[in-house]
Amino acid sequence: MPSMNRKSNGRRLADSDDEPMNGSDDDRDQQGDITDRILAKVDPEYLNTAIDLRQGDAALRKLIGALGSLRKEVKDVENTLSNVASEMAEMLSDELVDEEYNEDATLERLQAHSTMKELEKDFLATLDRAKEISIKSGTISDMRQRLTQGHQLTNIYQMYEKKVQEPLEKERTKTARQKYMKDCPSYEGYRQIVWENLTSNQAVPSIKRFLPRQDGDEESDDEEIEFGAQTSNFQCPITLGVLEDPYKSTVCPHAFSGAAIKEIIQQEKGSTRCPVAGCSKTITLATIEPDEQLARRVAAHVKRQKEGRTQASTQARTYTRMELSDEDGDDDDEDDAETQAARKIKKEVKKEKAAAAGQ
Incomplete structure (x- = not known):
């Protein structure tokens, strides 16, 4: 086993911390240079010593917990931005929407409005940050799993940097459509609640219309049909009233009032066929989950109803x-x-x- 003078290493690390650091800690490149200078002062034997299983597992769990707390803070910012944007859209309704509704004109005005542009920019930045945290947390979890399985890990910092670099770089090179158009319920919920508050629940345009095409994006008529304008329905298929404490299914695209779907599942001894006509999926307590985005949209819908803005x-x-001329002369069946x-x-x-x- 290589000899190590831990006190000497500690002094060297402390000495390196006293050196001046130019620039901001938020600058990735410069921060990386600083870290490399610090690690260069550590004896290679120290870095290449296998990590103690118990201490290493505890340290990695602590890192995962810290990233989890950071993810929660980012989620809180995401929710705040979504709420602010939806309220702002409601305030701008008279300014941006004509009495005779026109989707093209409304969308153009919304995207040109400086405050709404900044809010969406900030919202997308929070989604990027959440994705980055998820990649880093997943990488550390994988390293912890390898450690607990008996693999010897050495030079853990460089291993982490190597493992996390590729997925982060891949994420940064994606276009907006590649990031947010599919499998991004947070952005879908954001654009829905903003549009519904702005237009008093008019059908939400295709997501492609919110995300300009960039190099690397593919155009497809089939995708355009699939992601066309959609009218929101806030009715529970069980109670036939407005959704309350909405839960969404993870096996089909349907949502229900929480208490109602749970009661049916319990009555059917743990599983039931989806209550929506024509859907054959099986619903259990394990395949439903609260939908916070939908809950905010329902609350906004109820508020619009009370204010007469449906x-x-x-x-x-x-x-x-x-x-309208000739009110009674035309055949109503043809209208x-x-x-x-x-x-x-x-x-x-x-x-x-x-x-x-x-x-």
């Missing part, structure tokens, strides 16, 4: 200003649902005006 009320105000609704509202408004005039 899509139906917006359409109604627009229809009352429409001049679409919106036109029929407009005619009905128009008639009711005229009746109310006539009744008021008669008084």
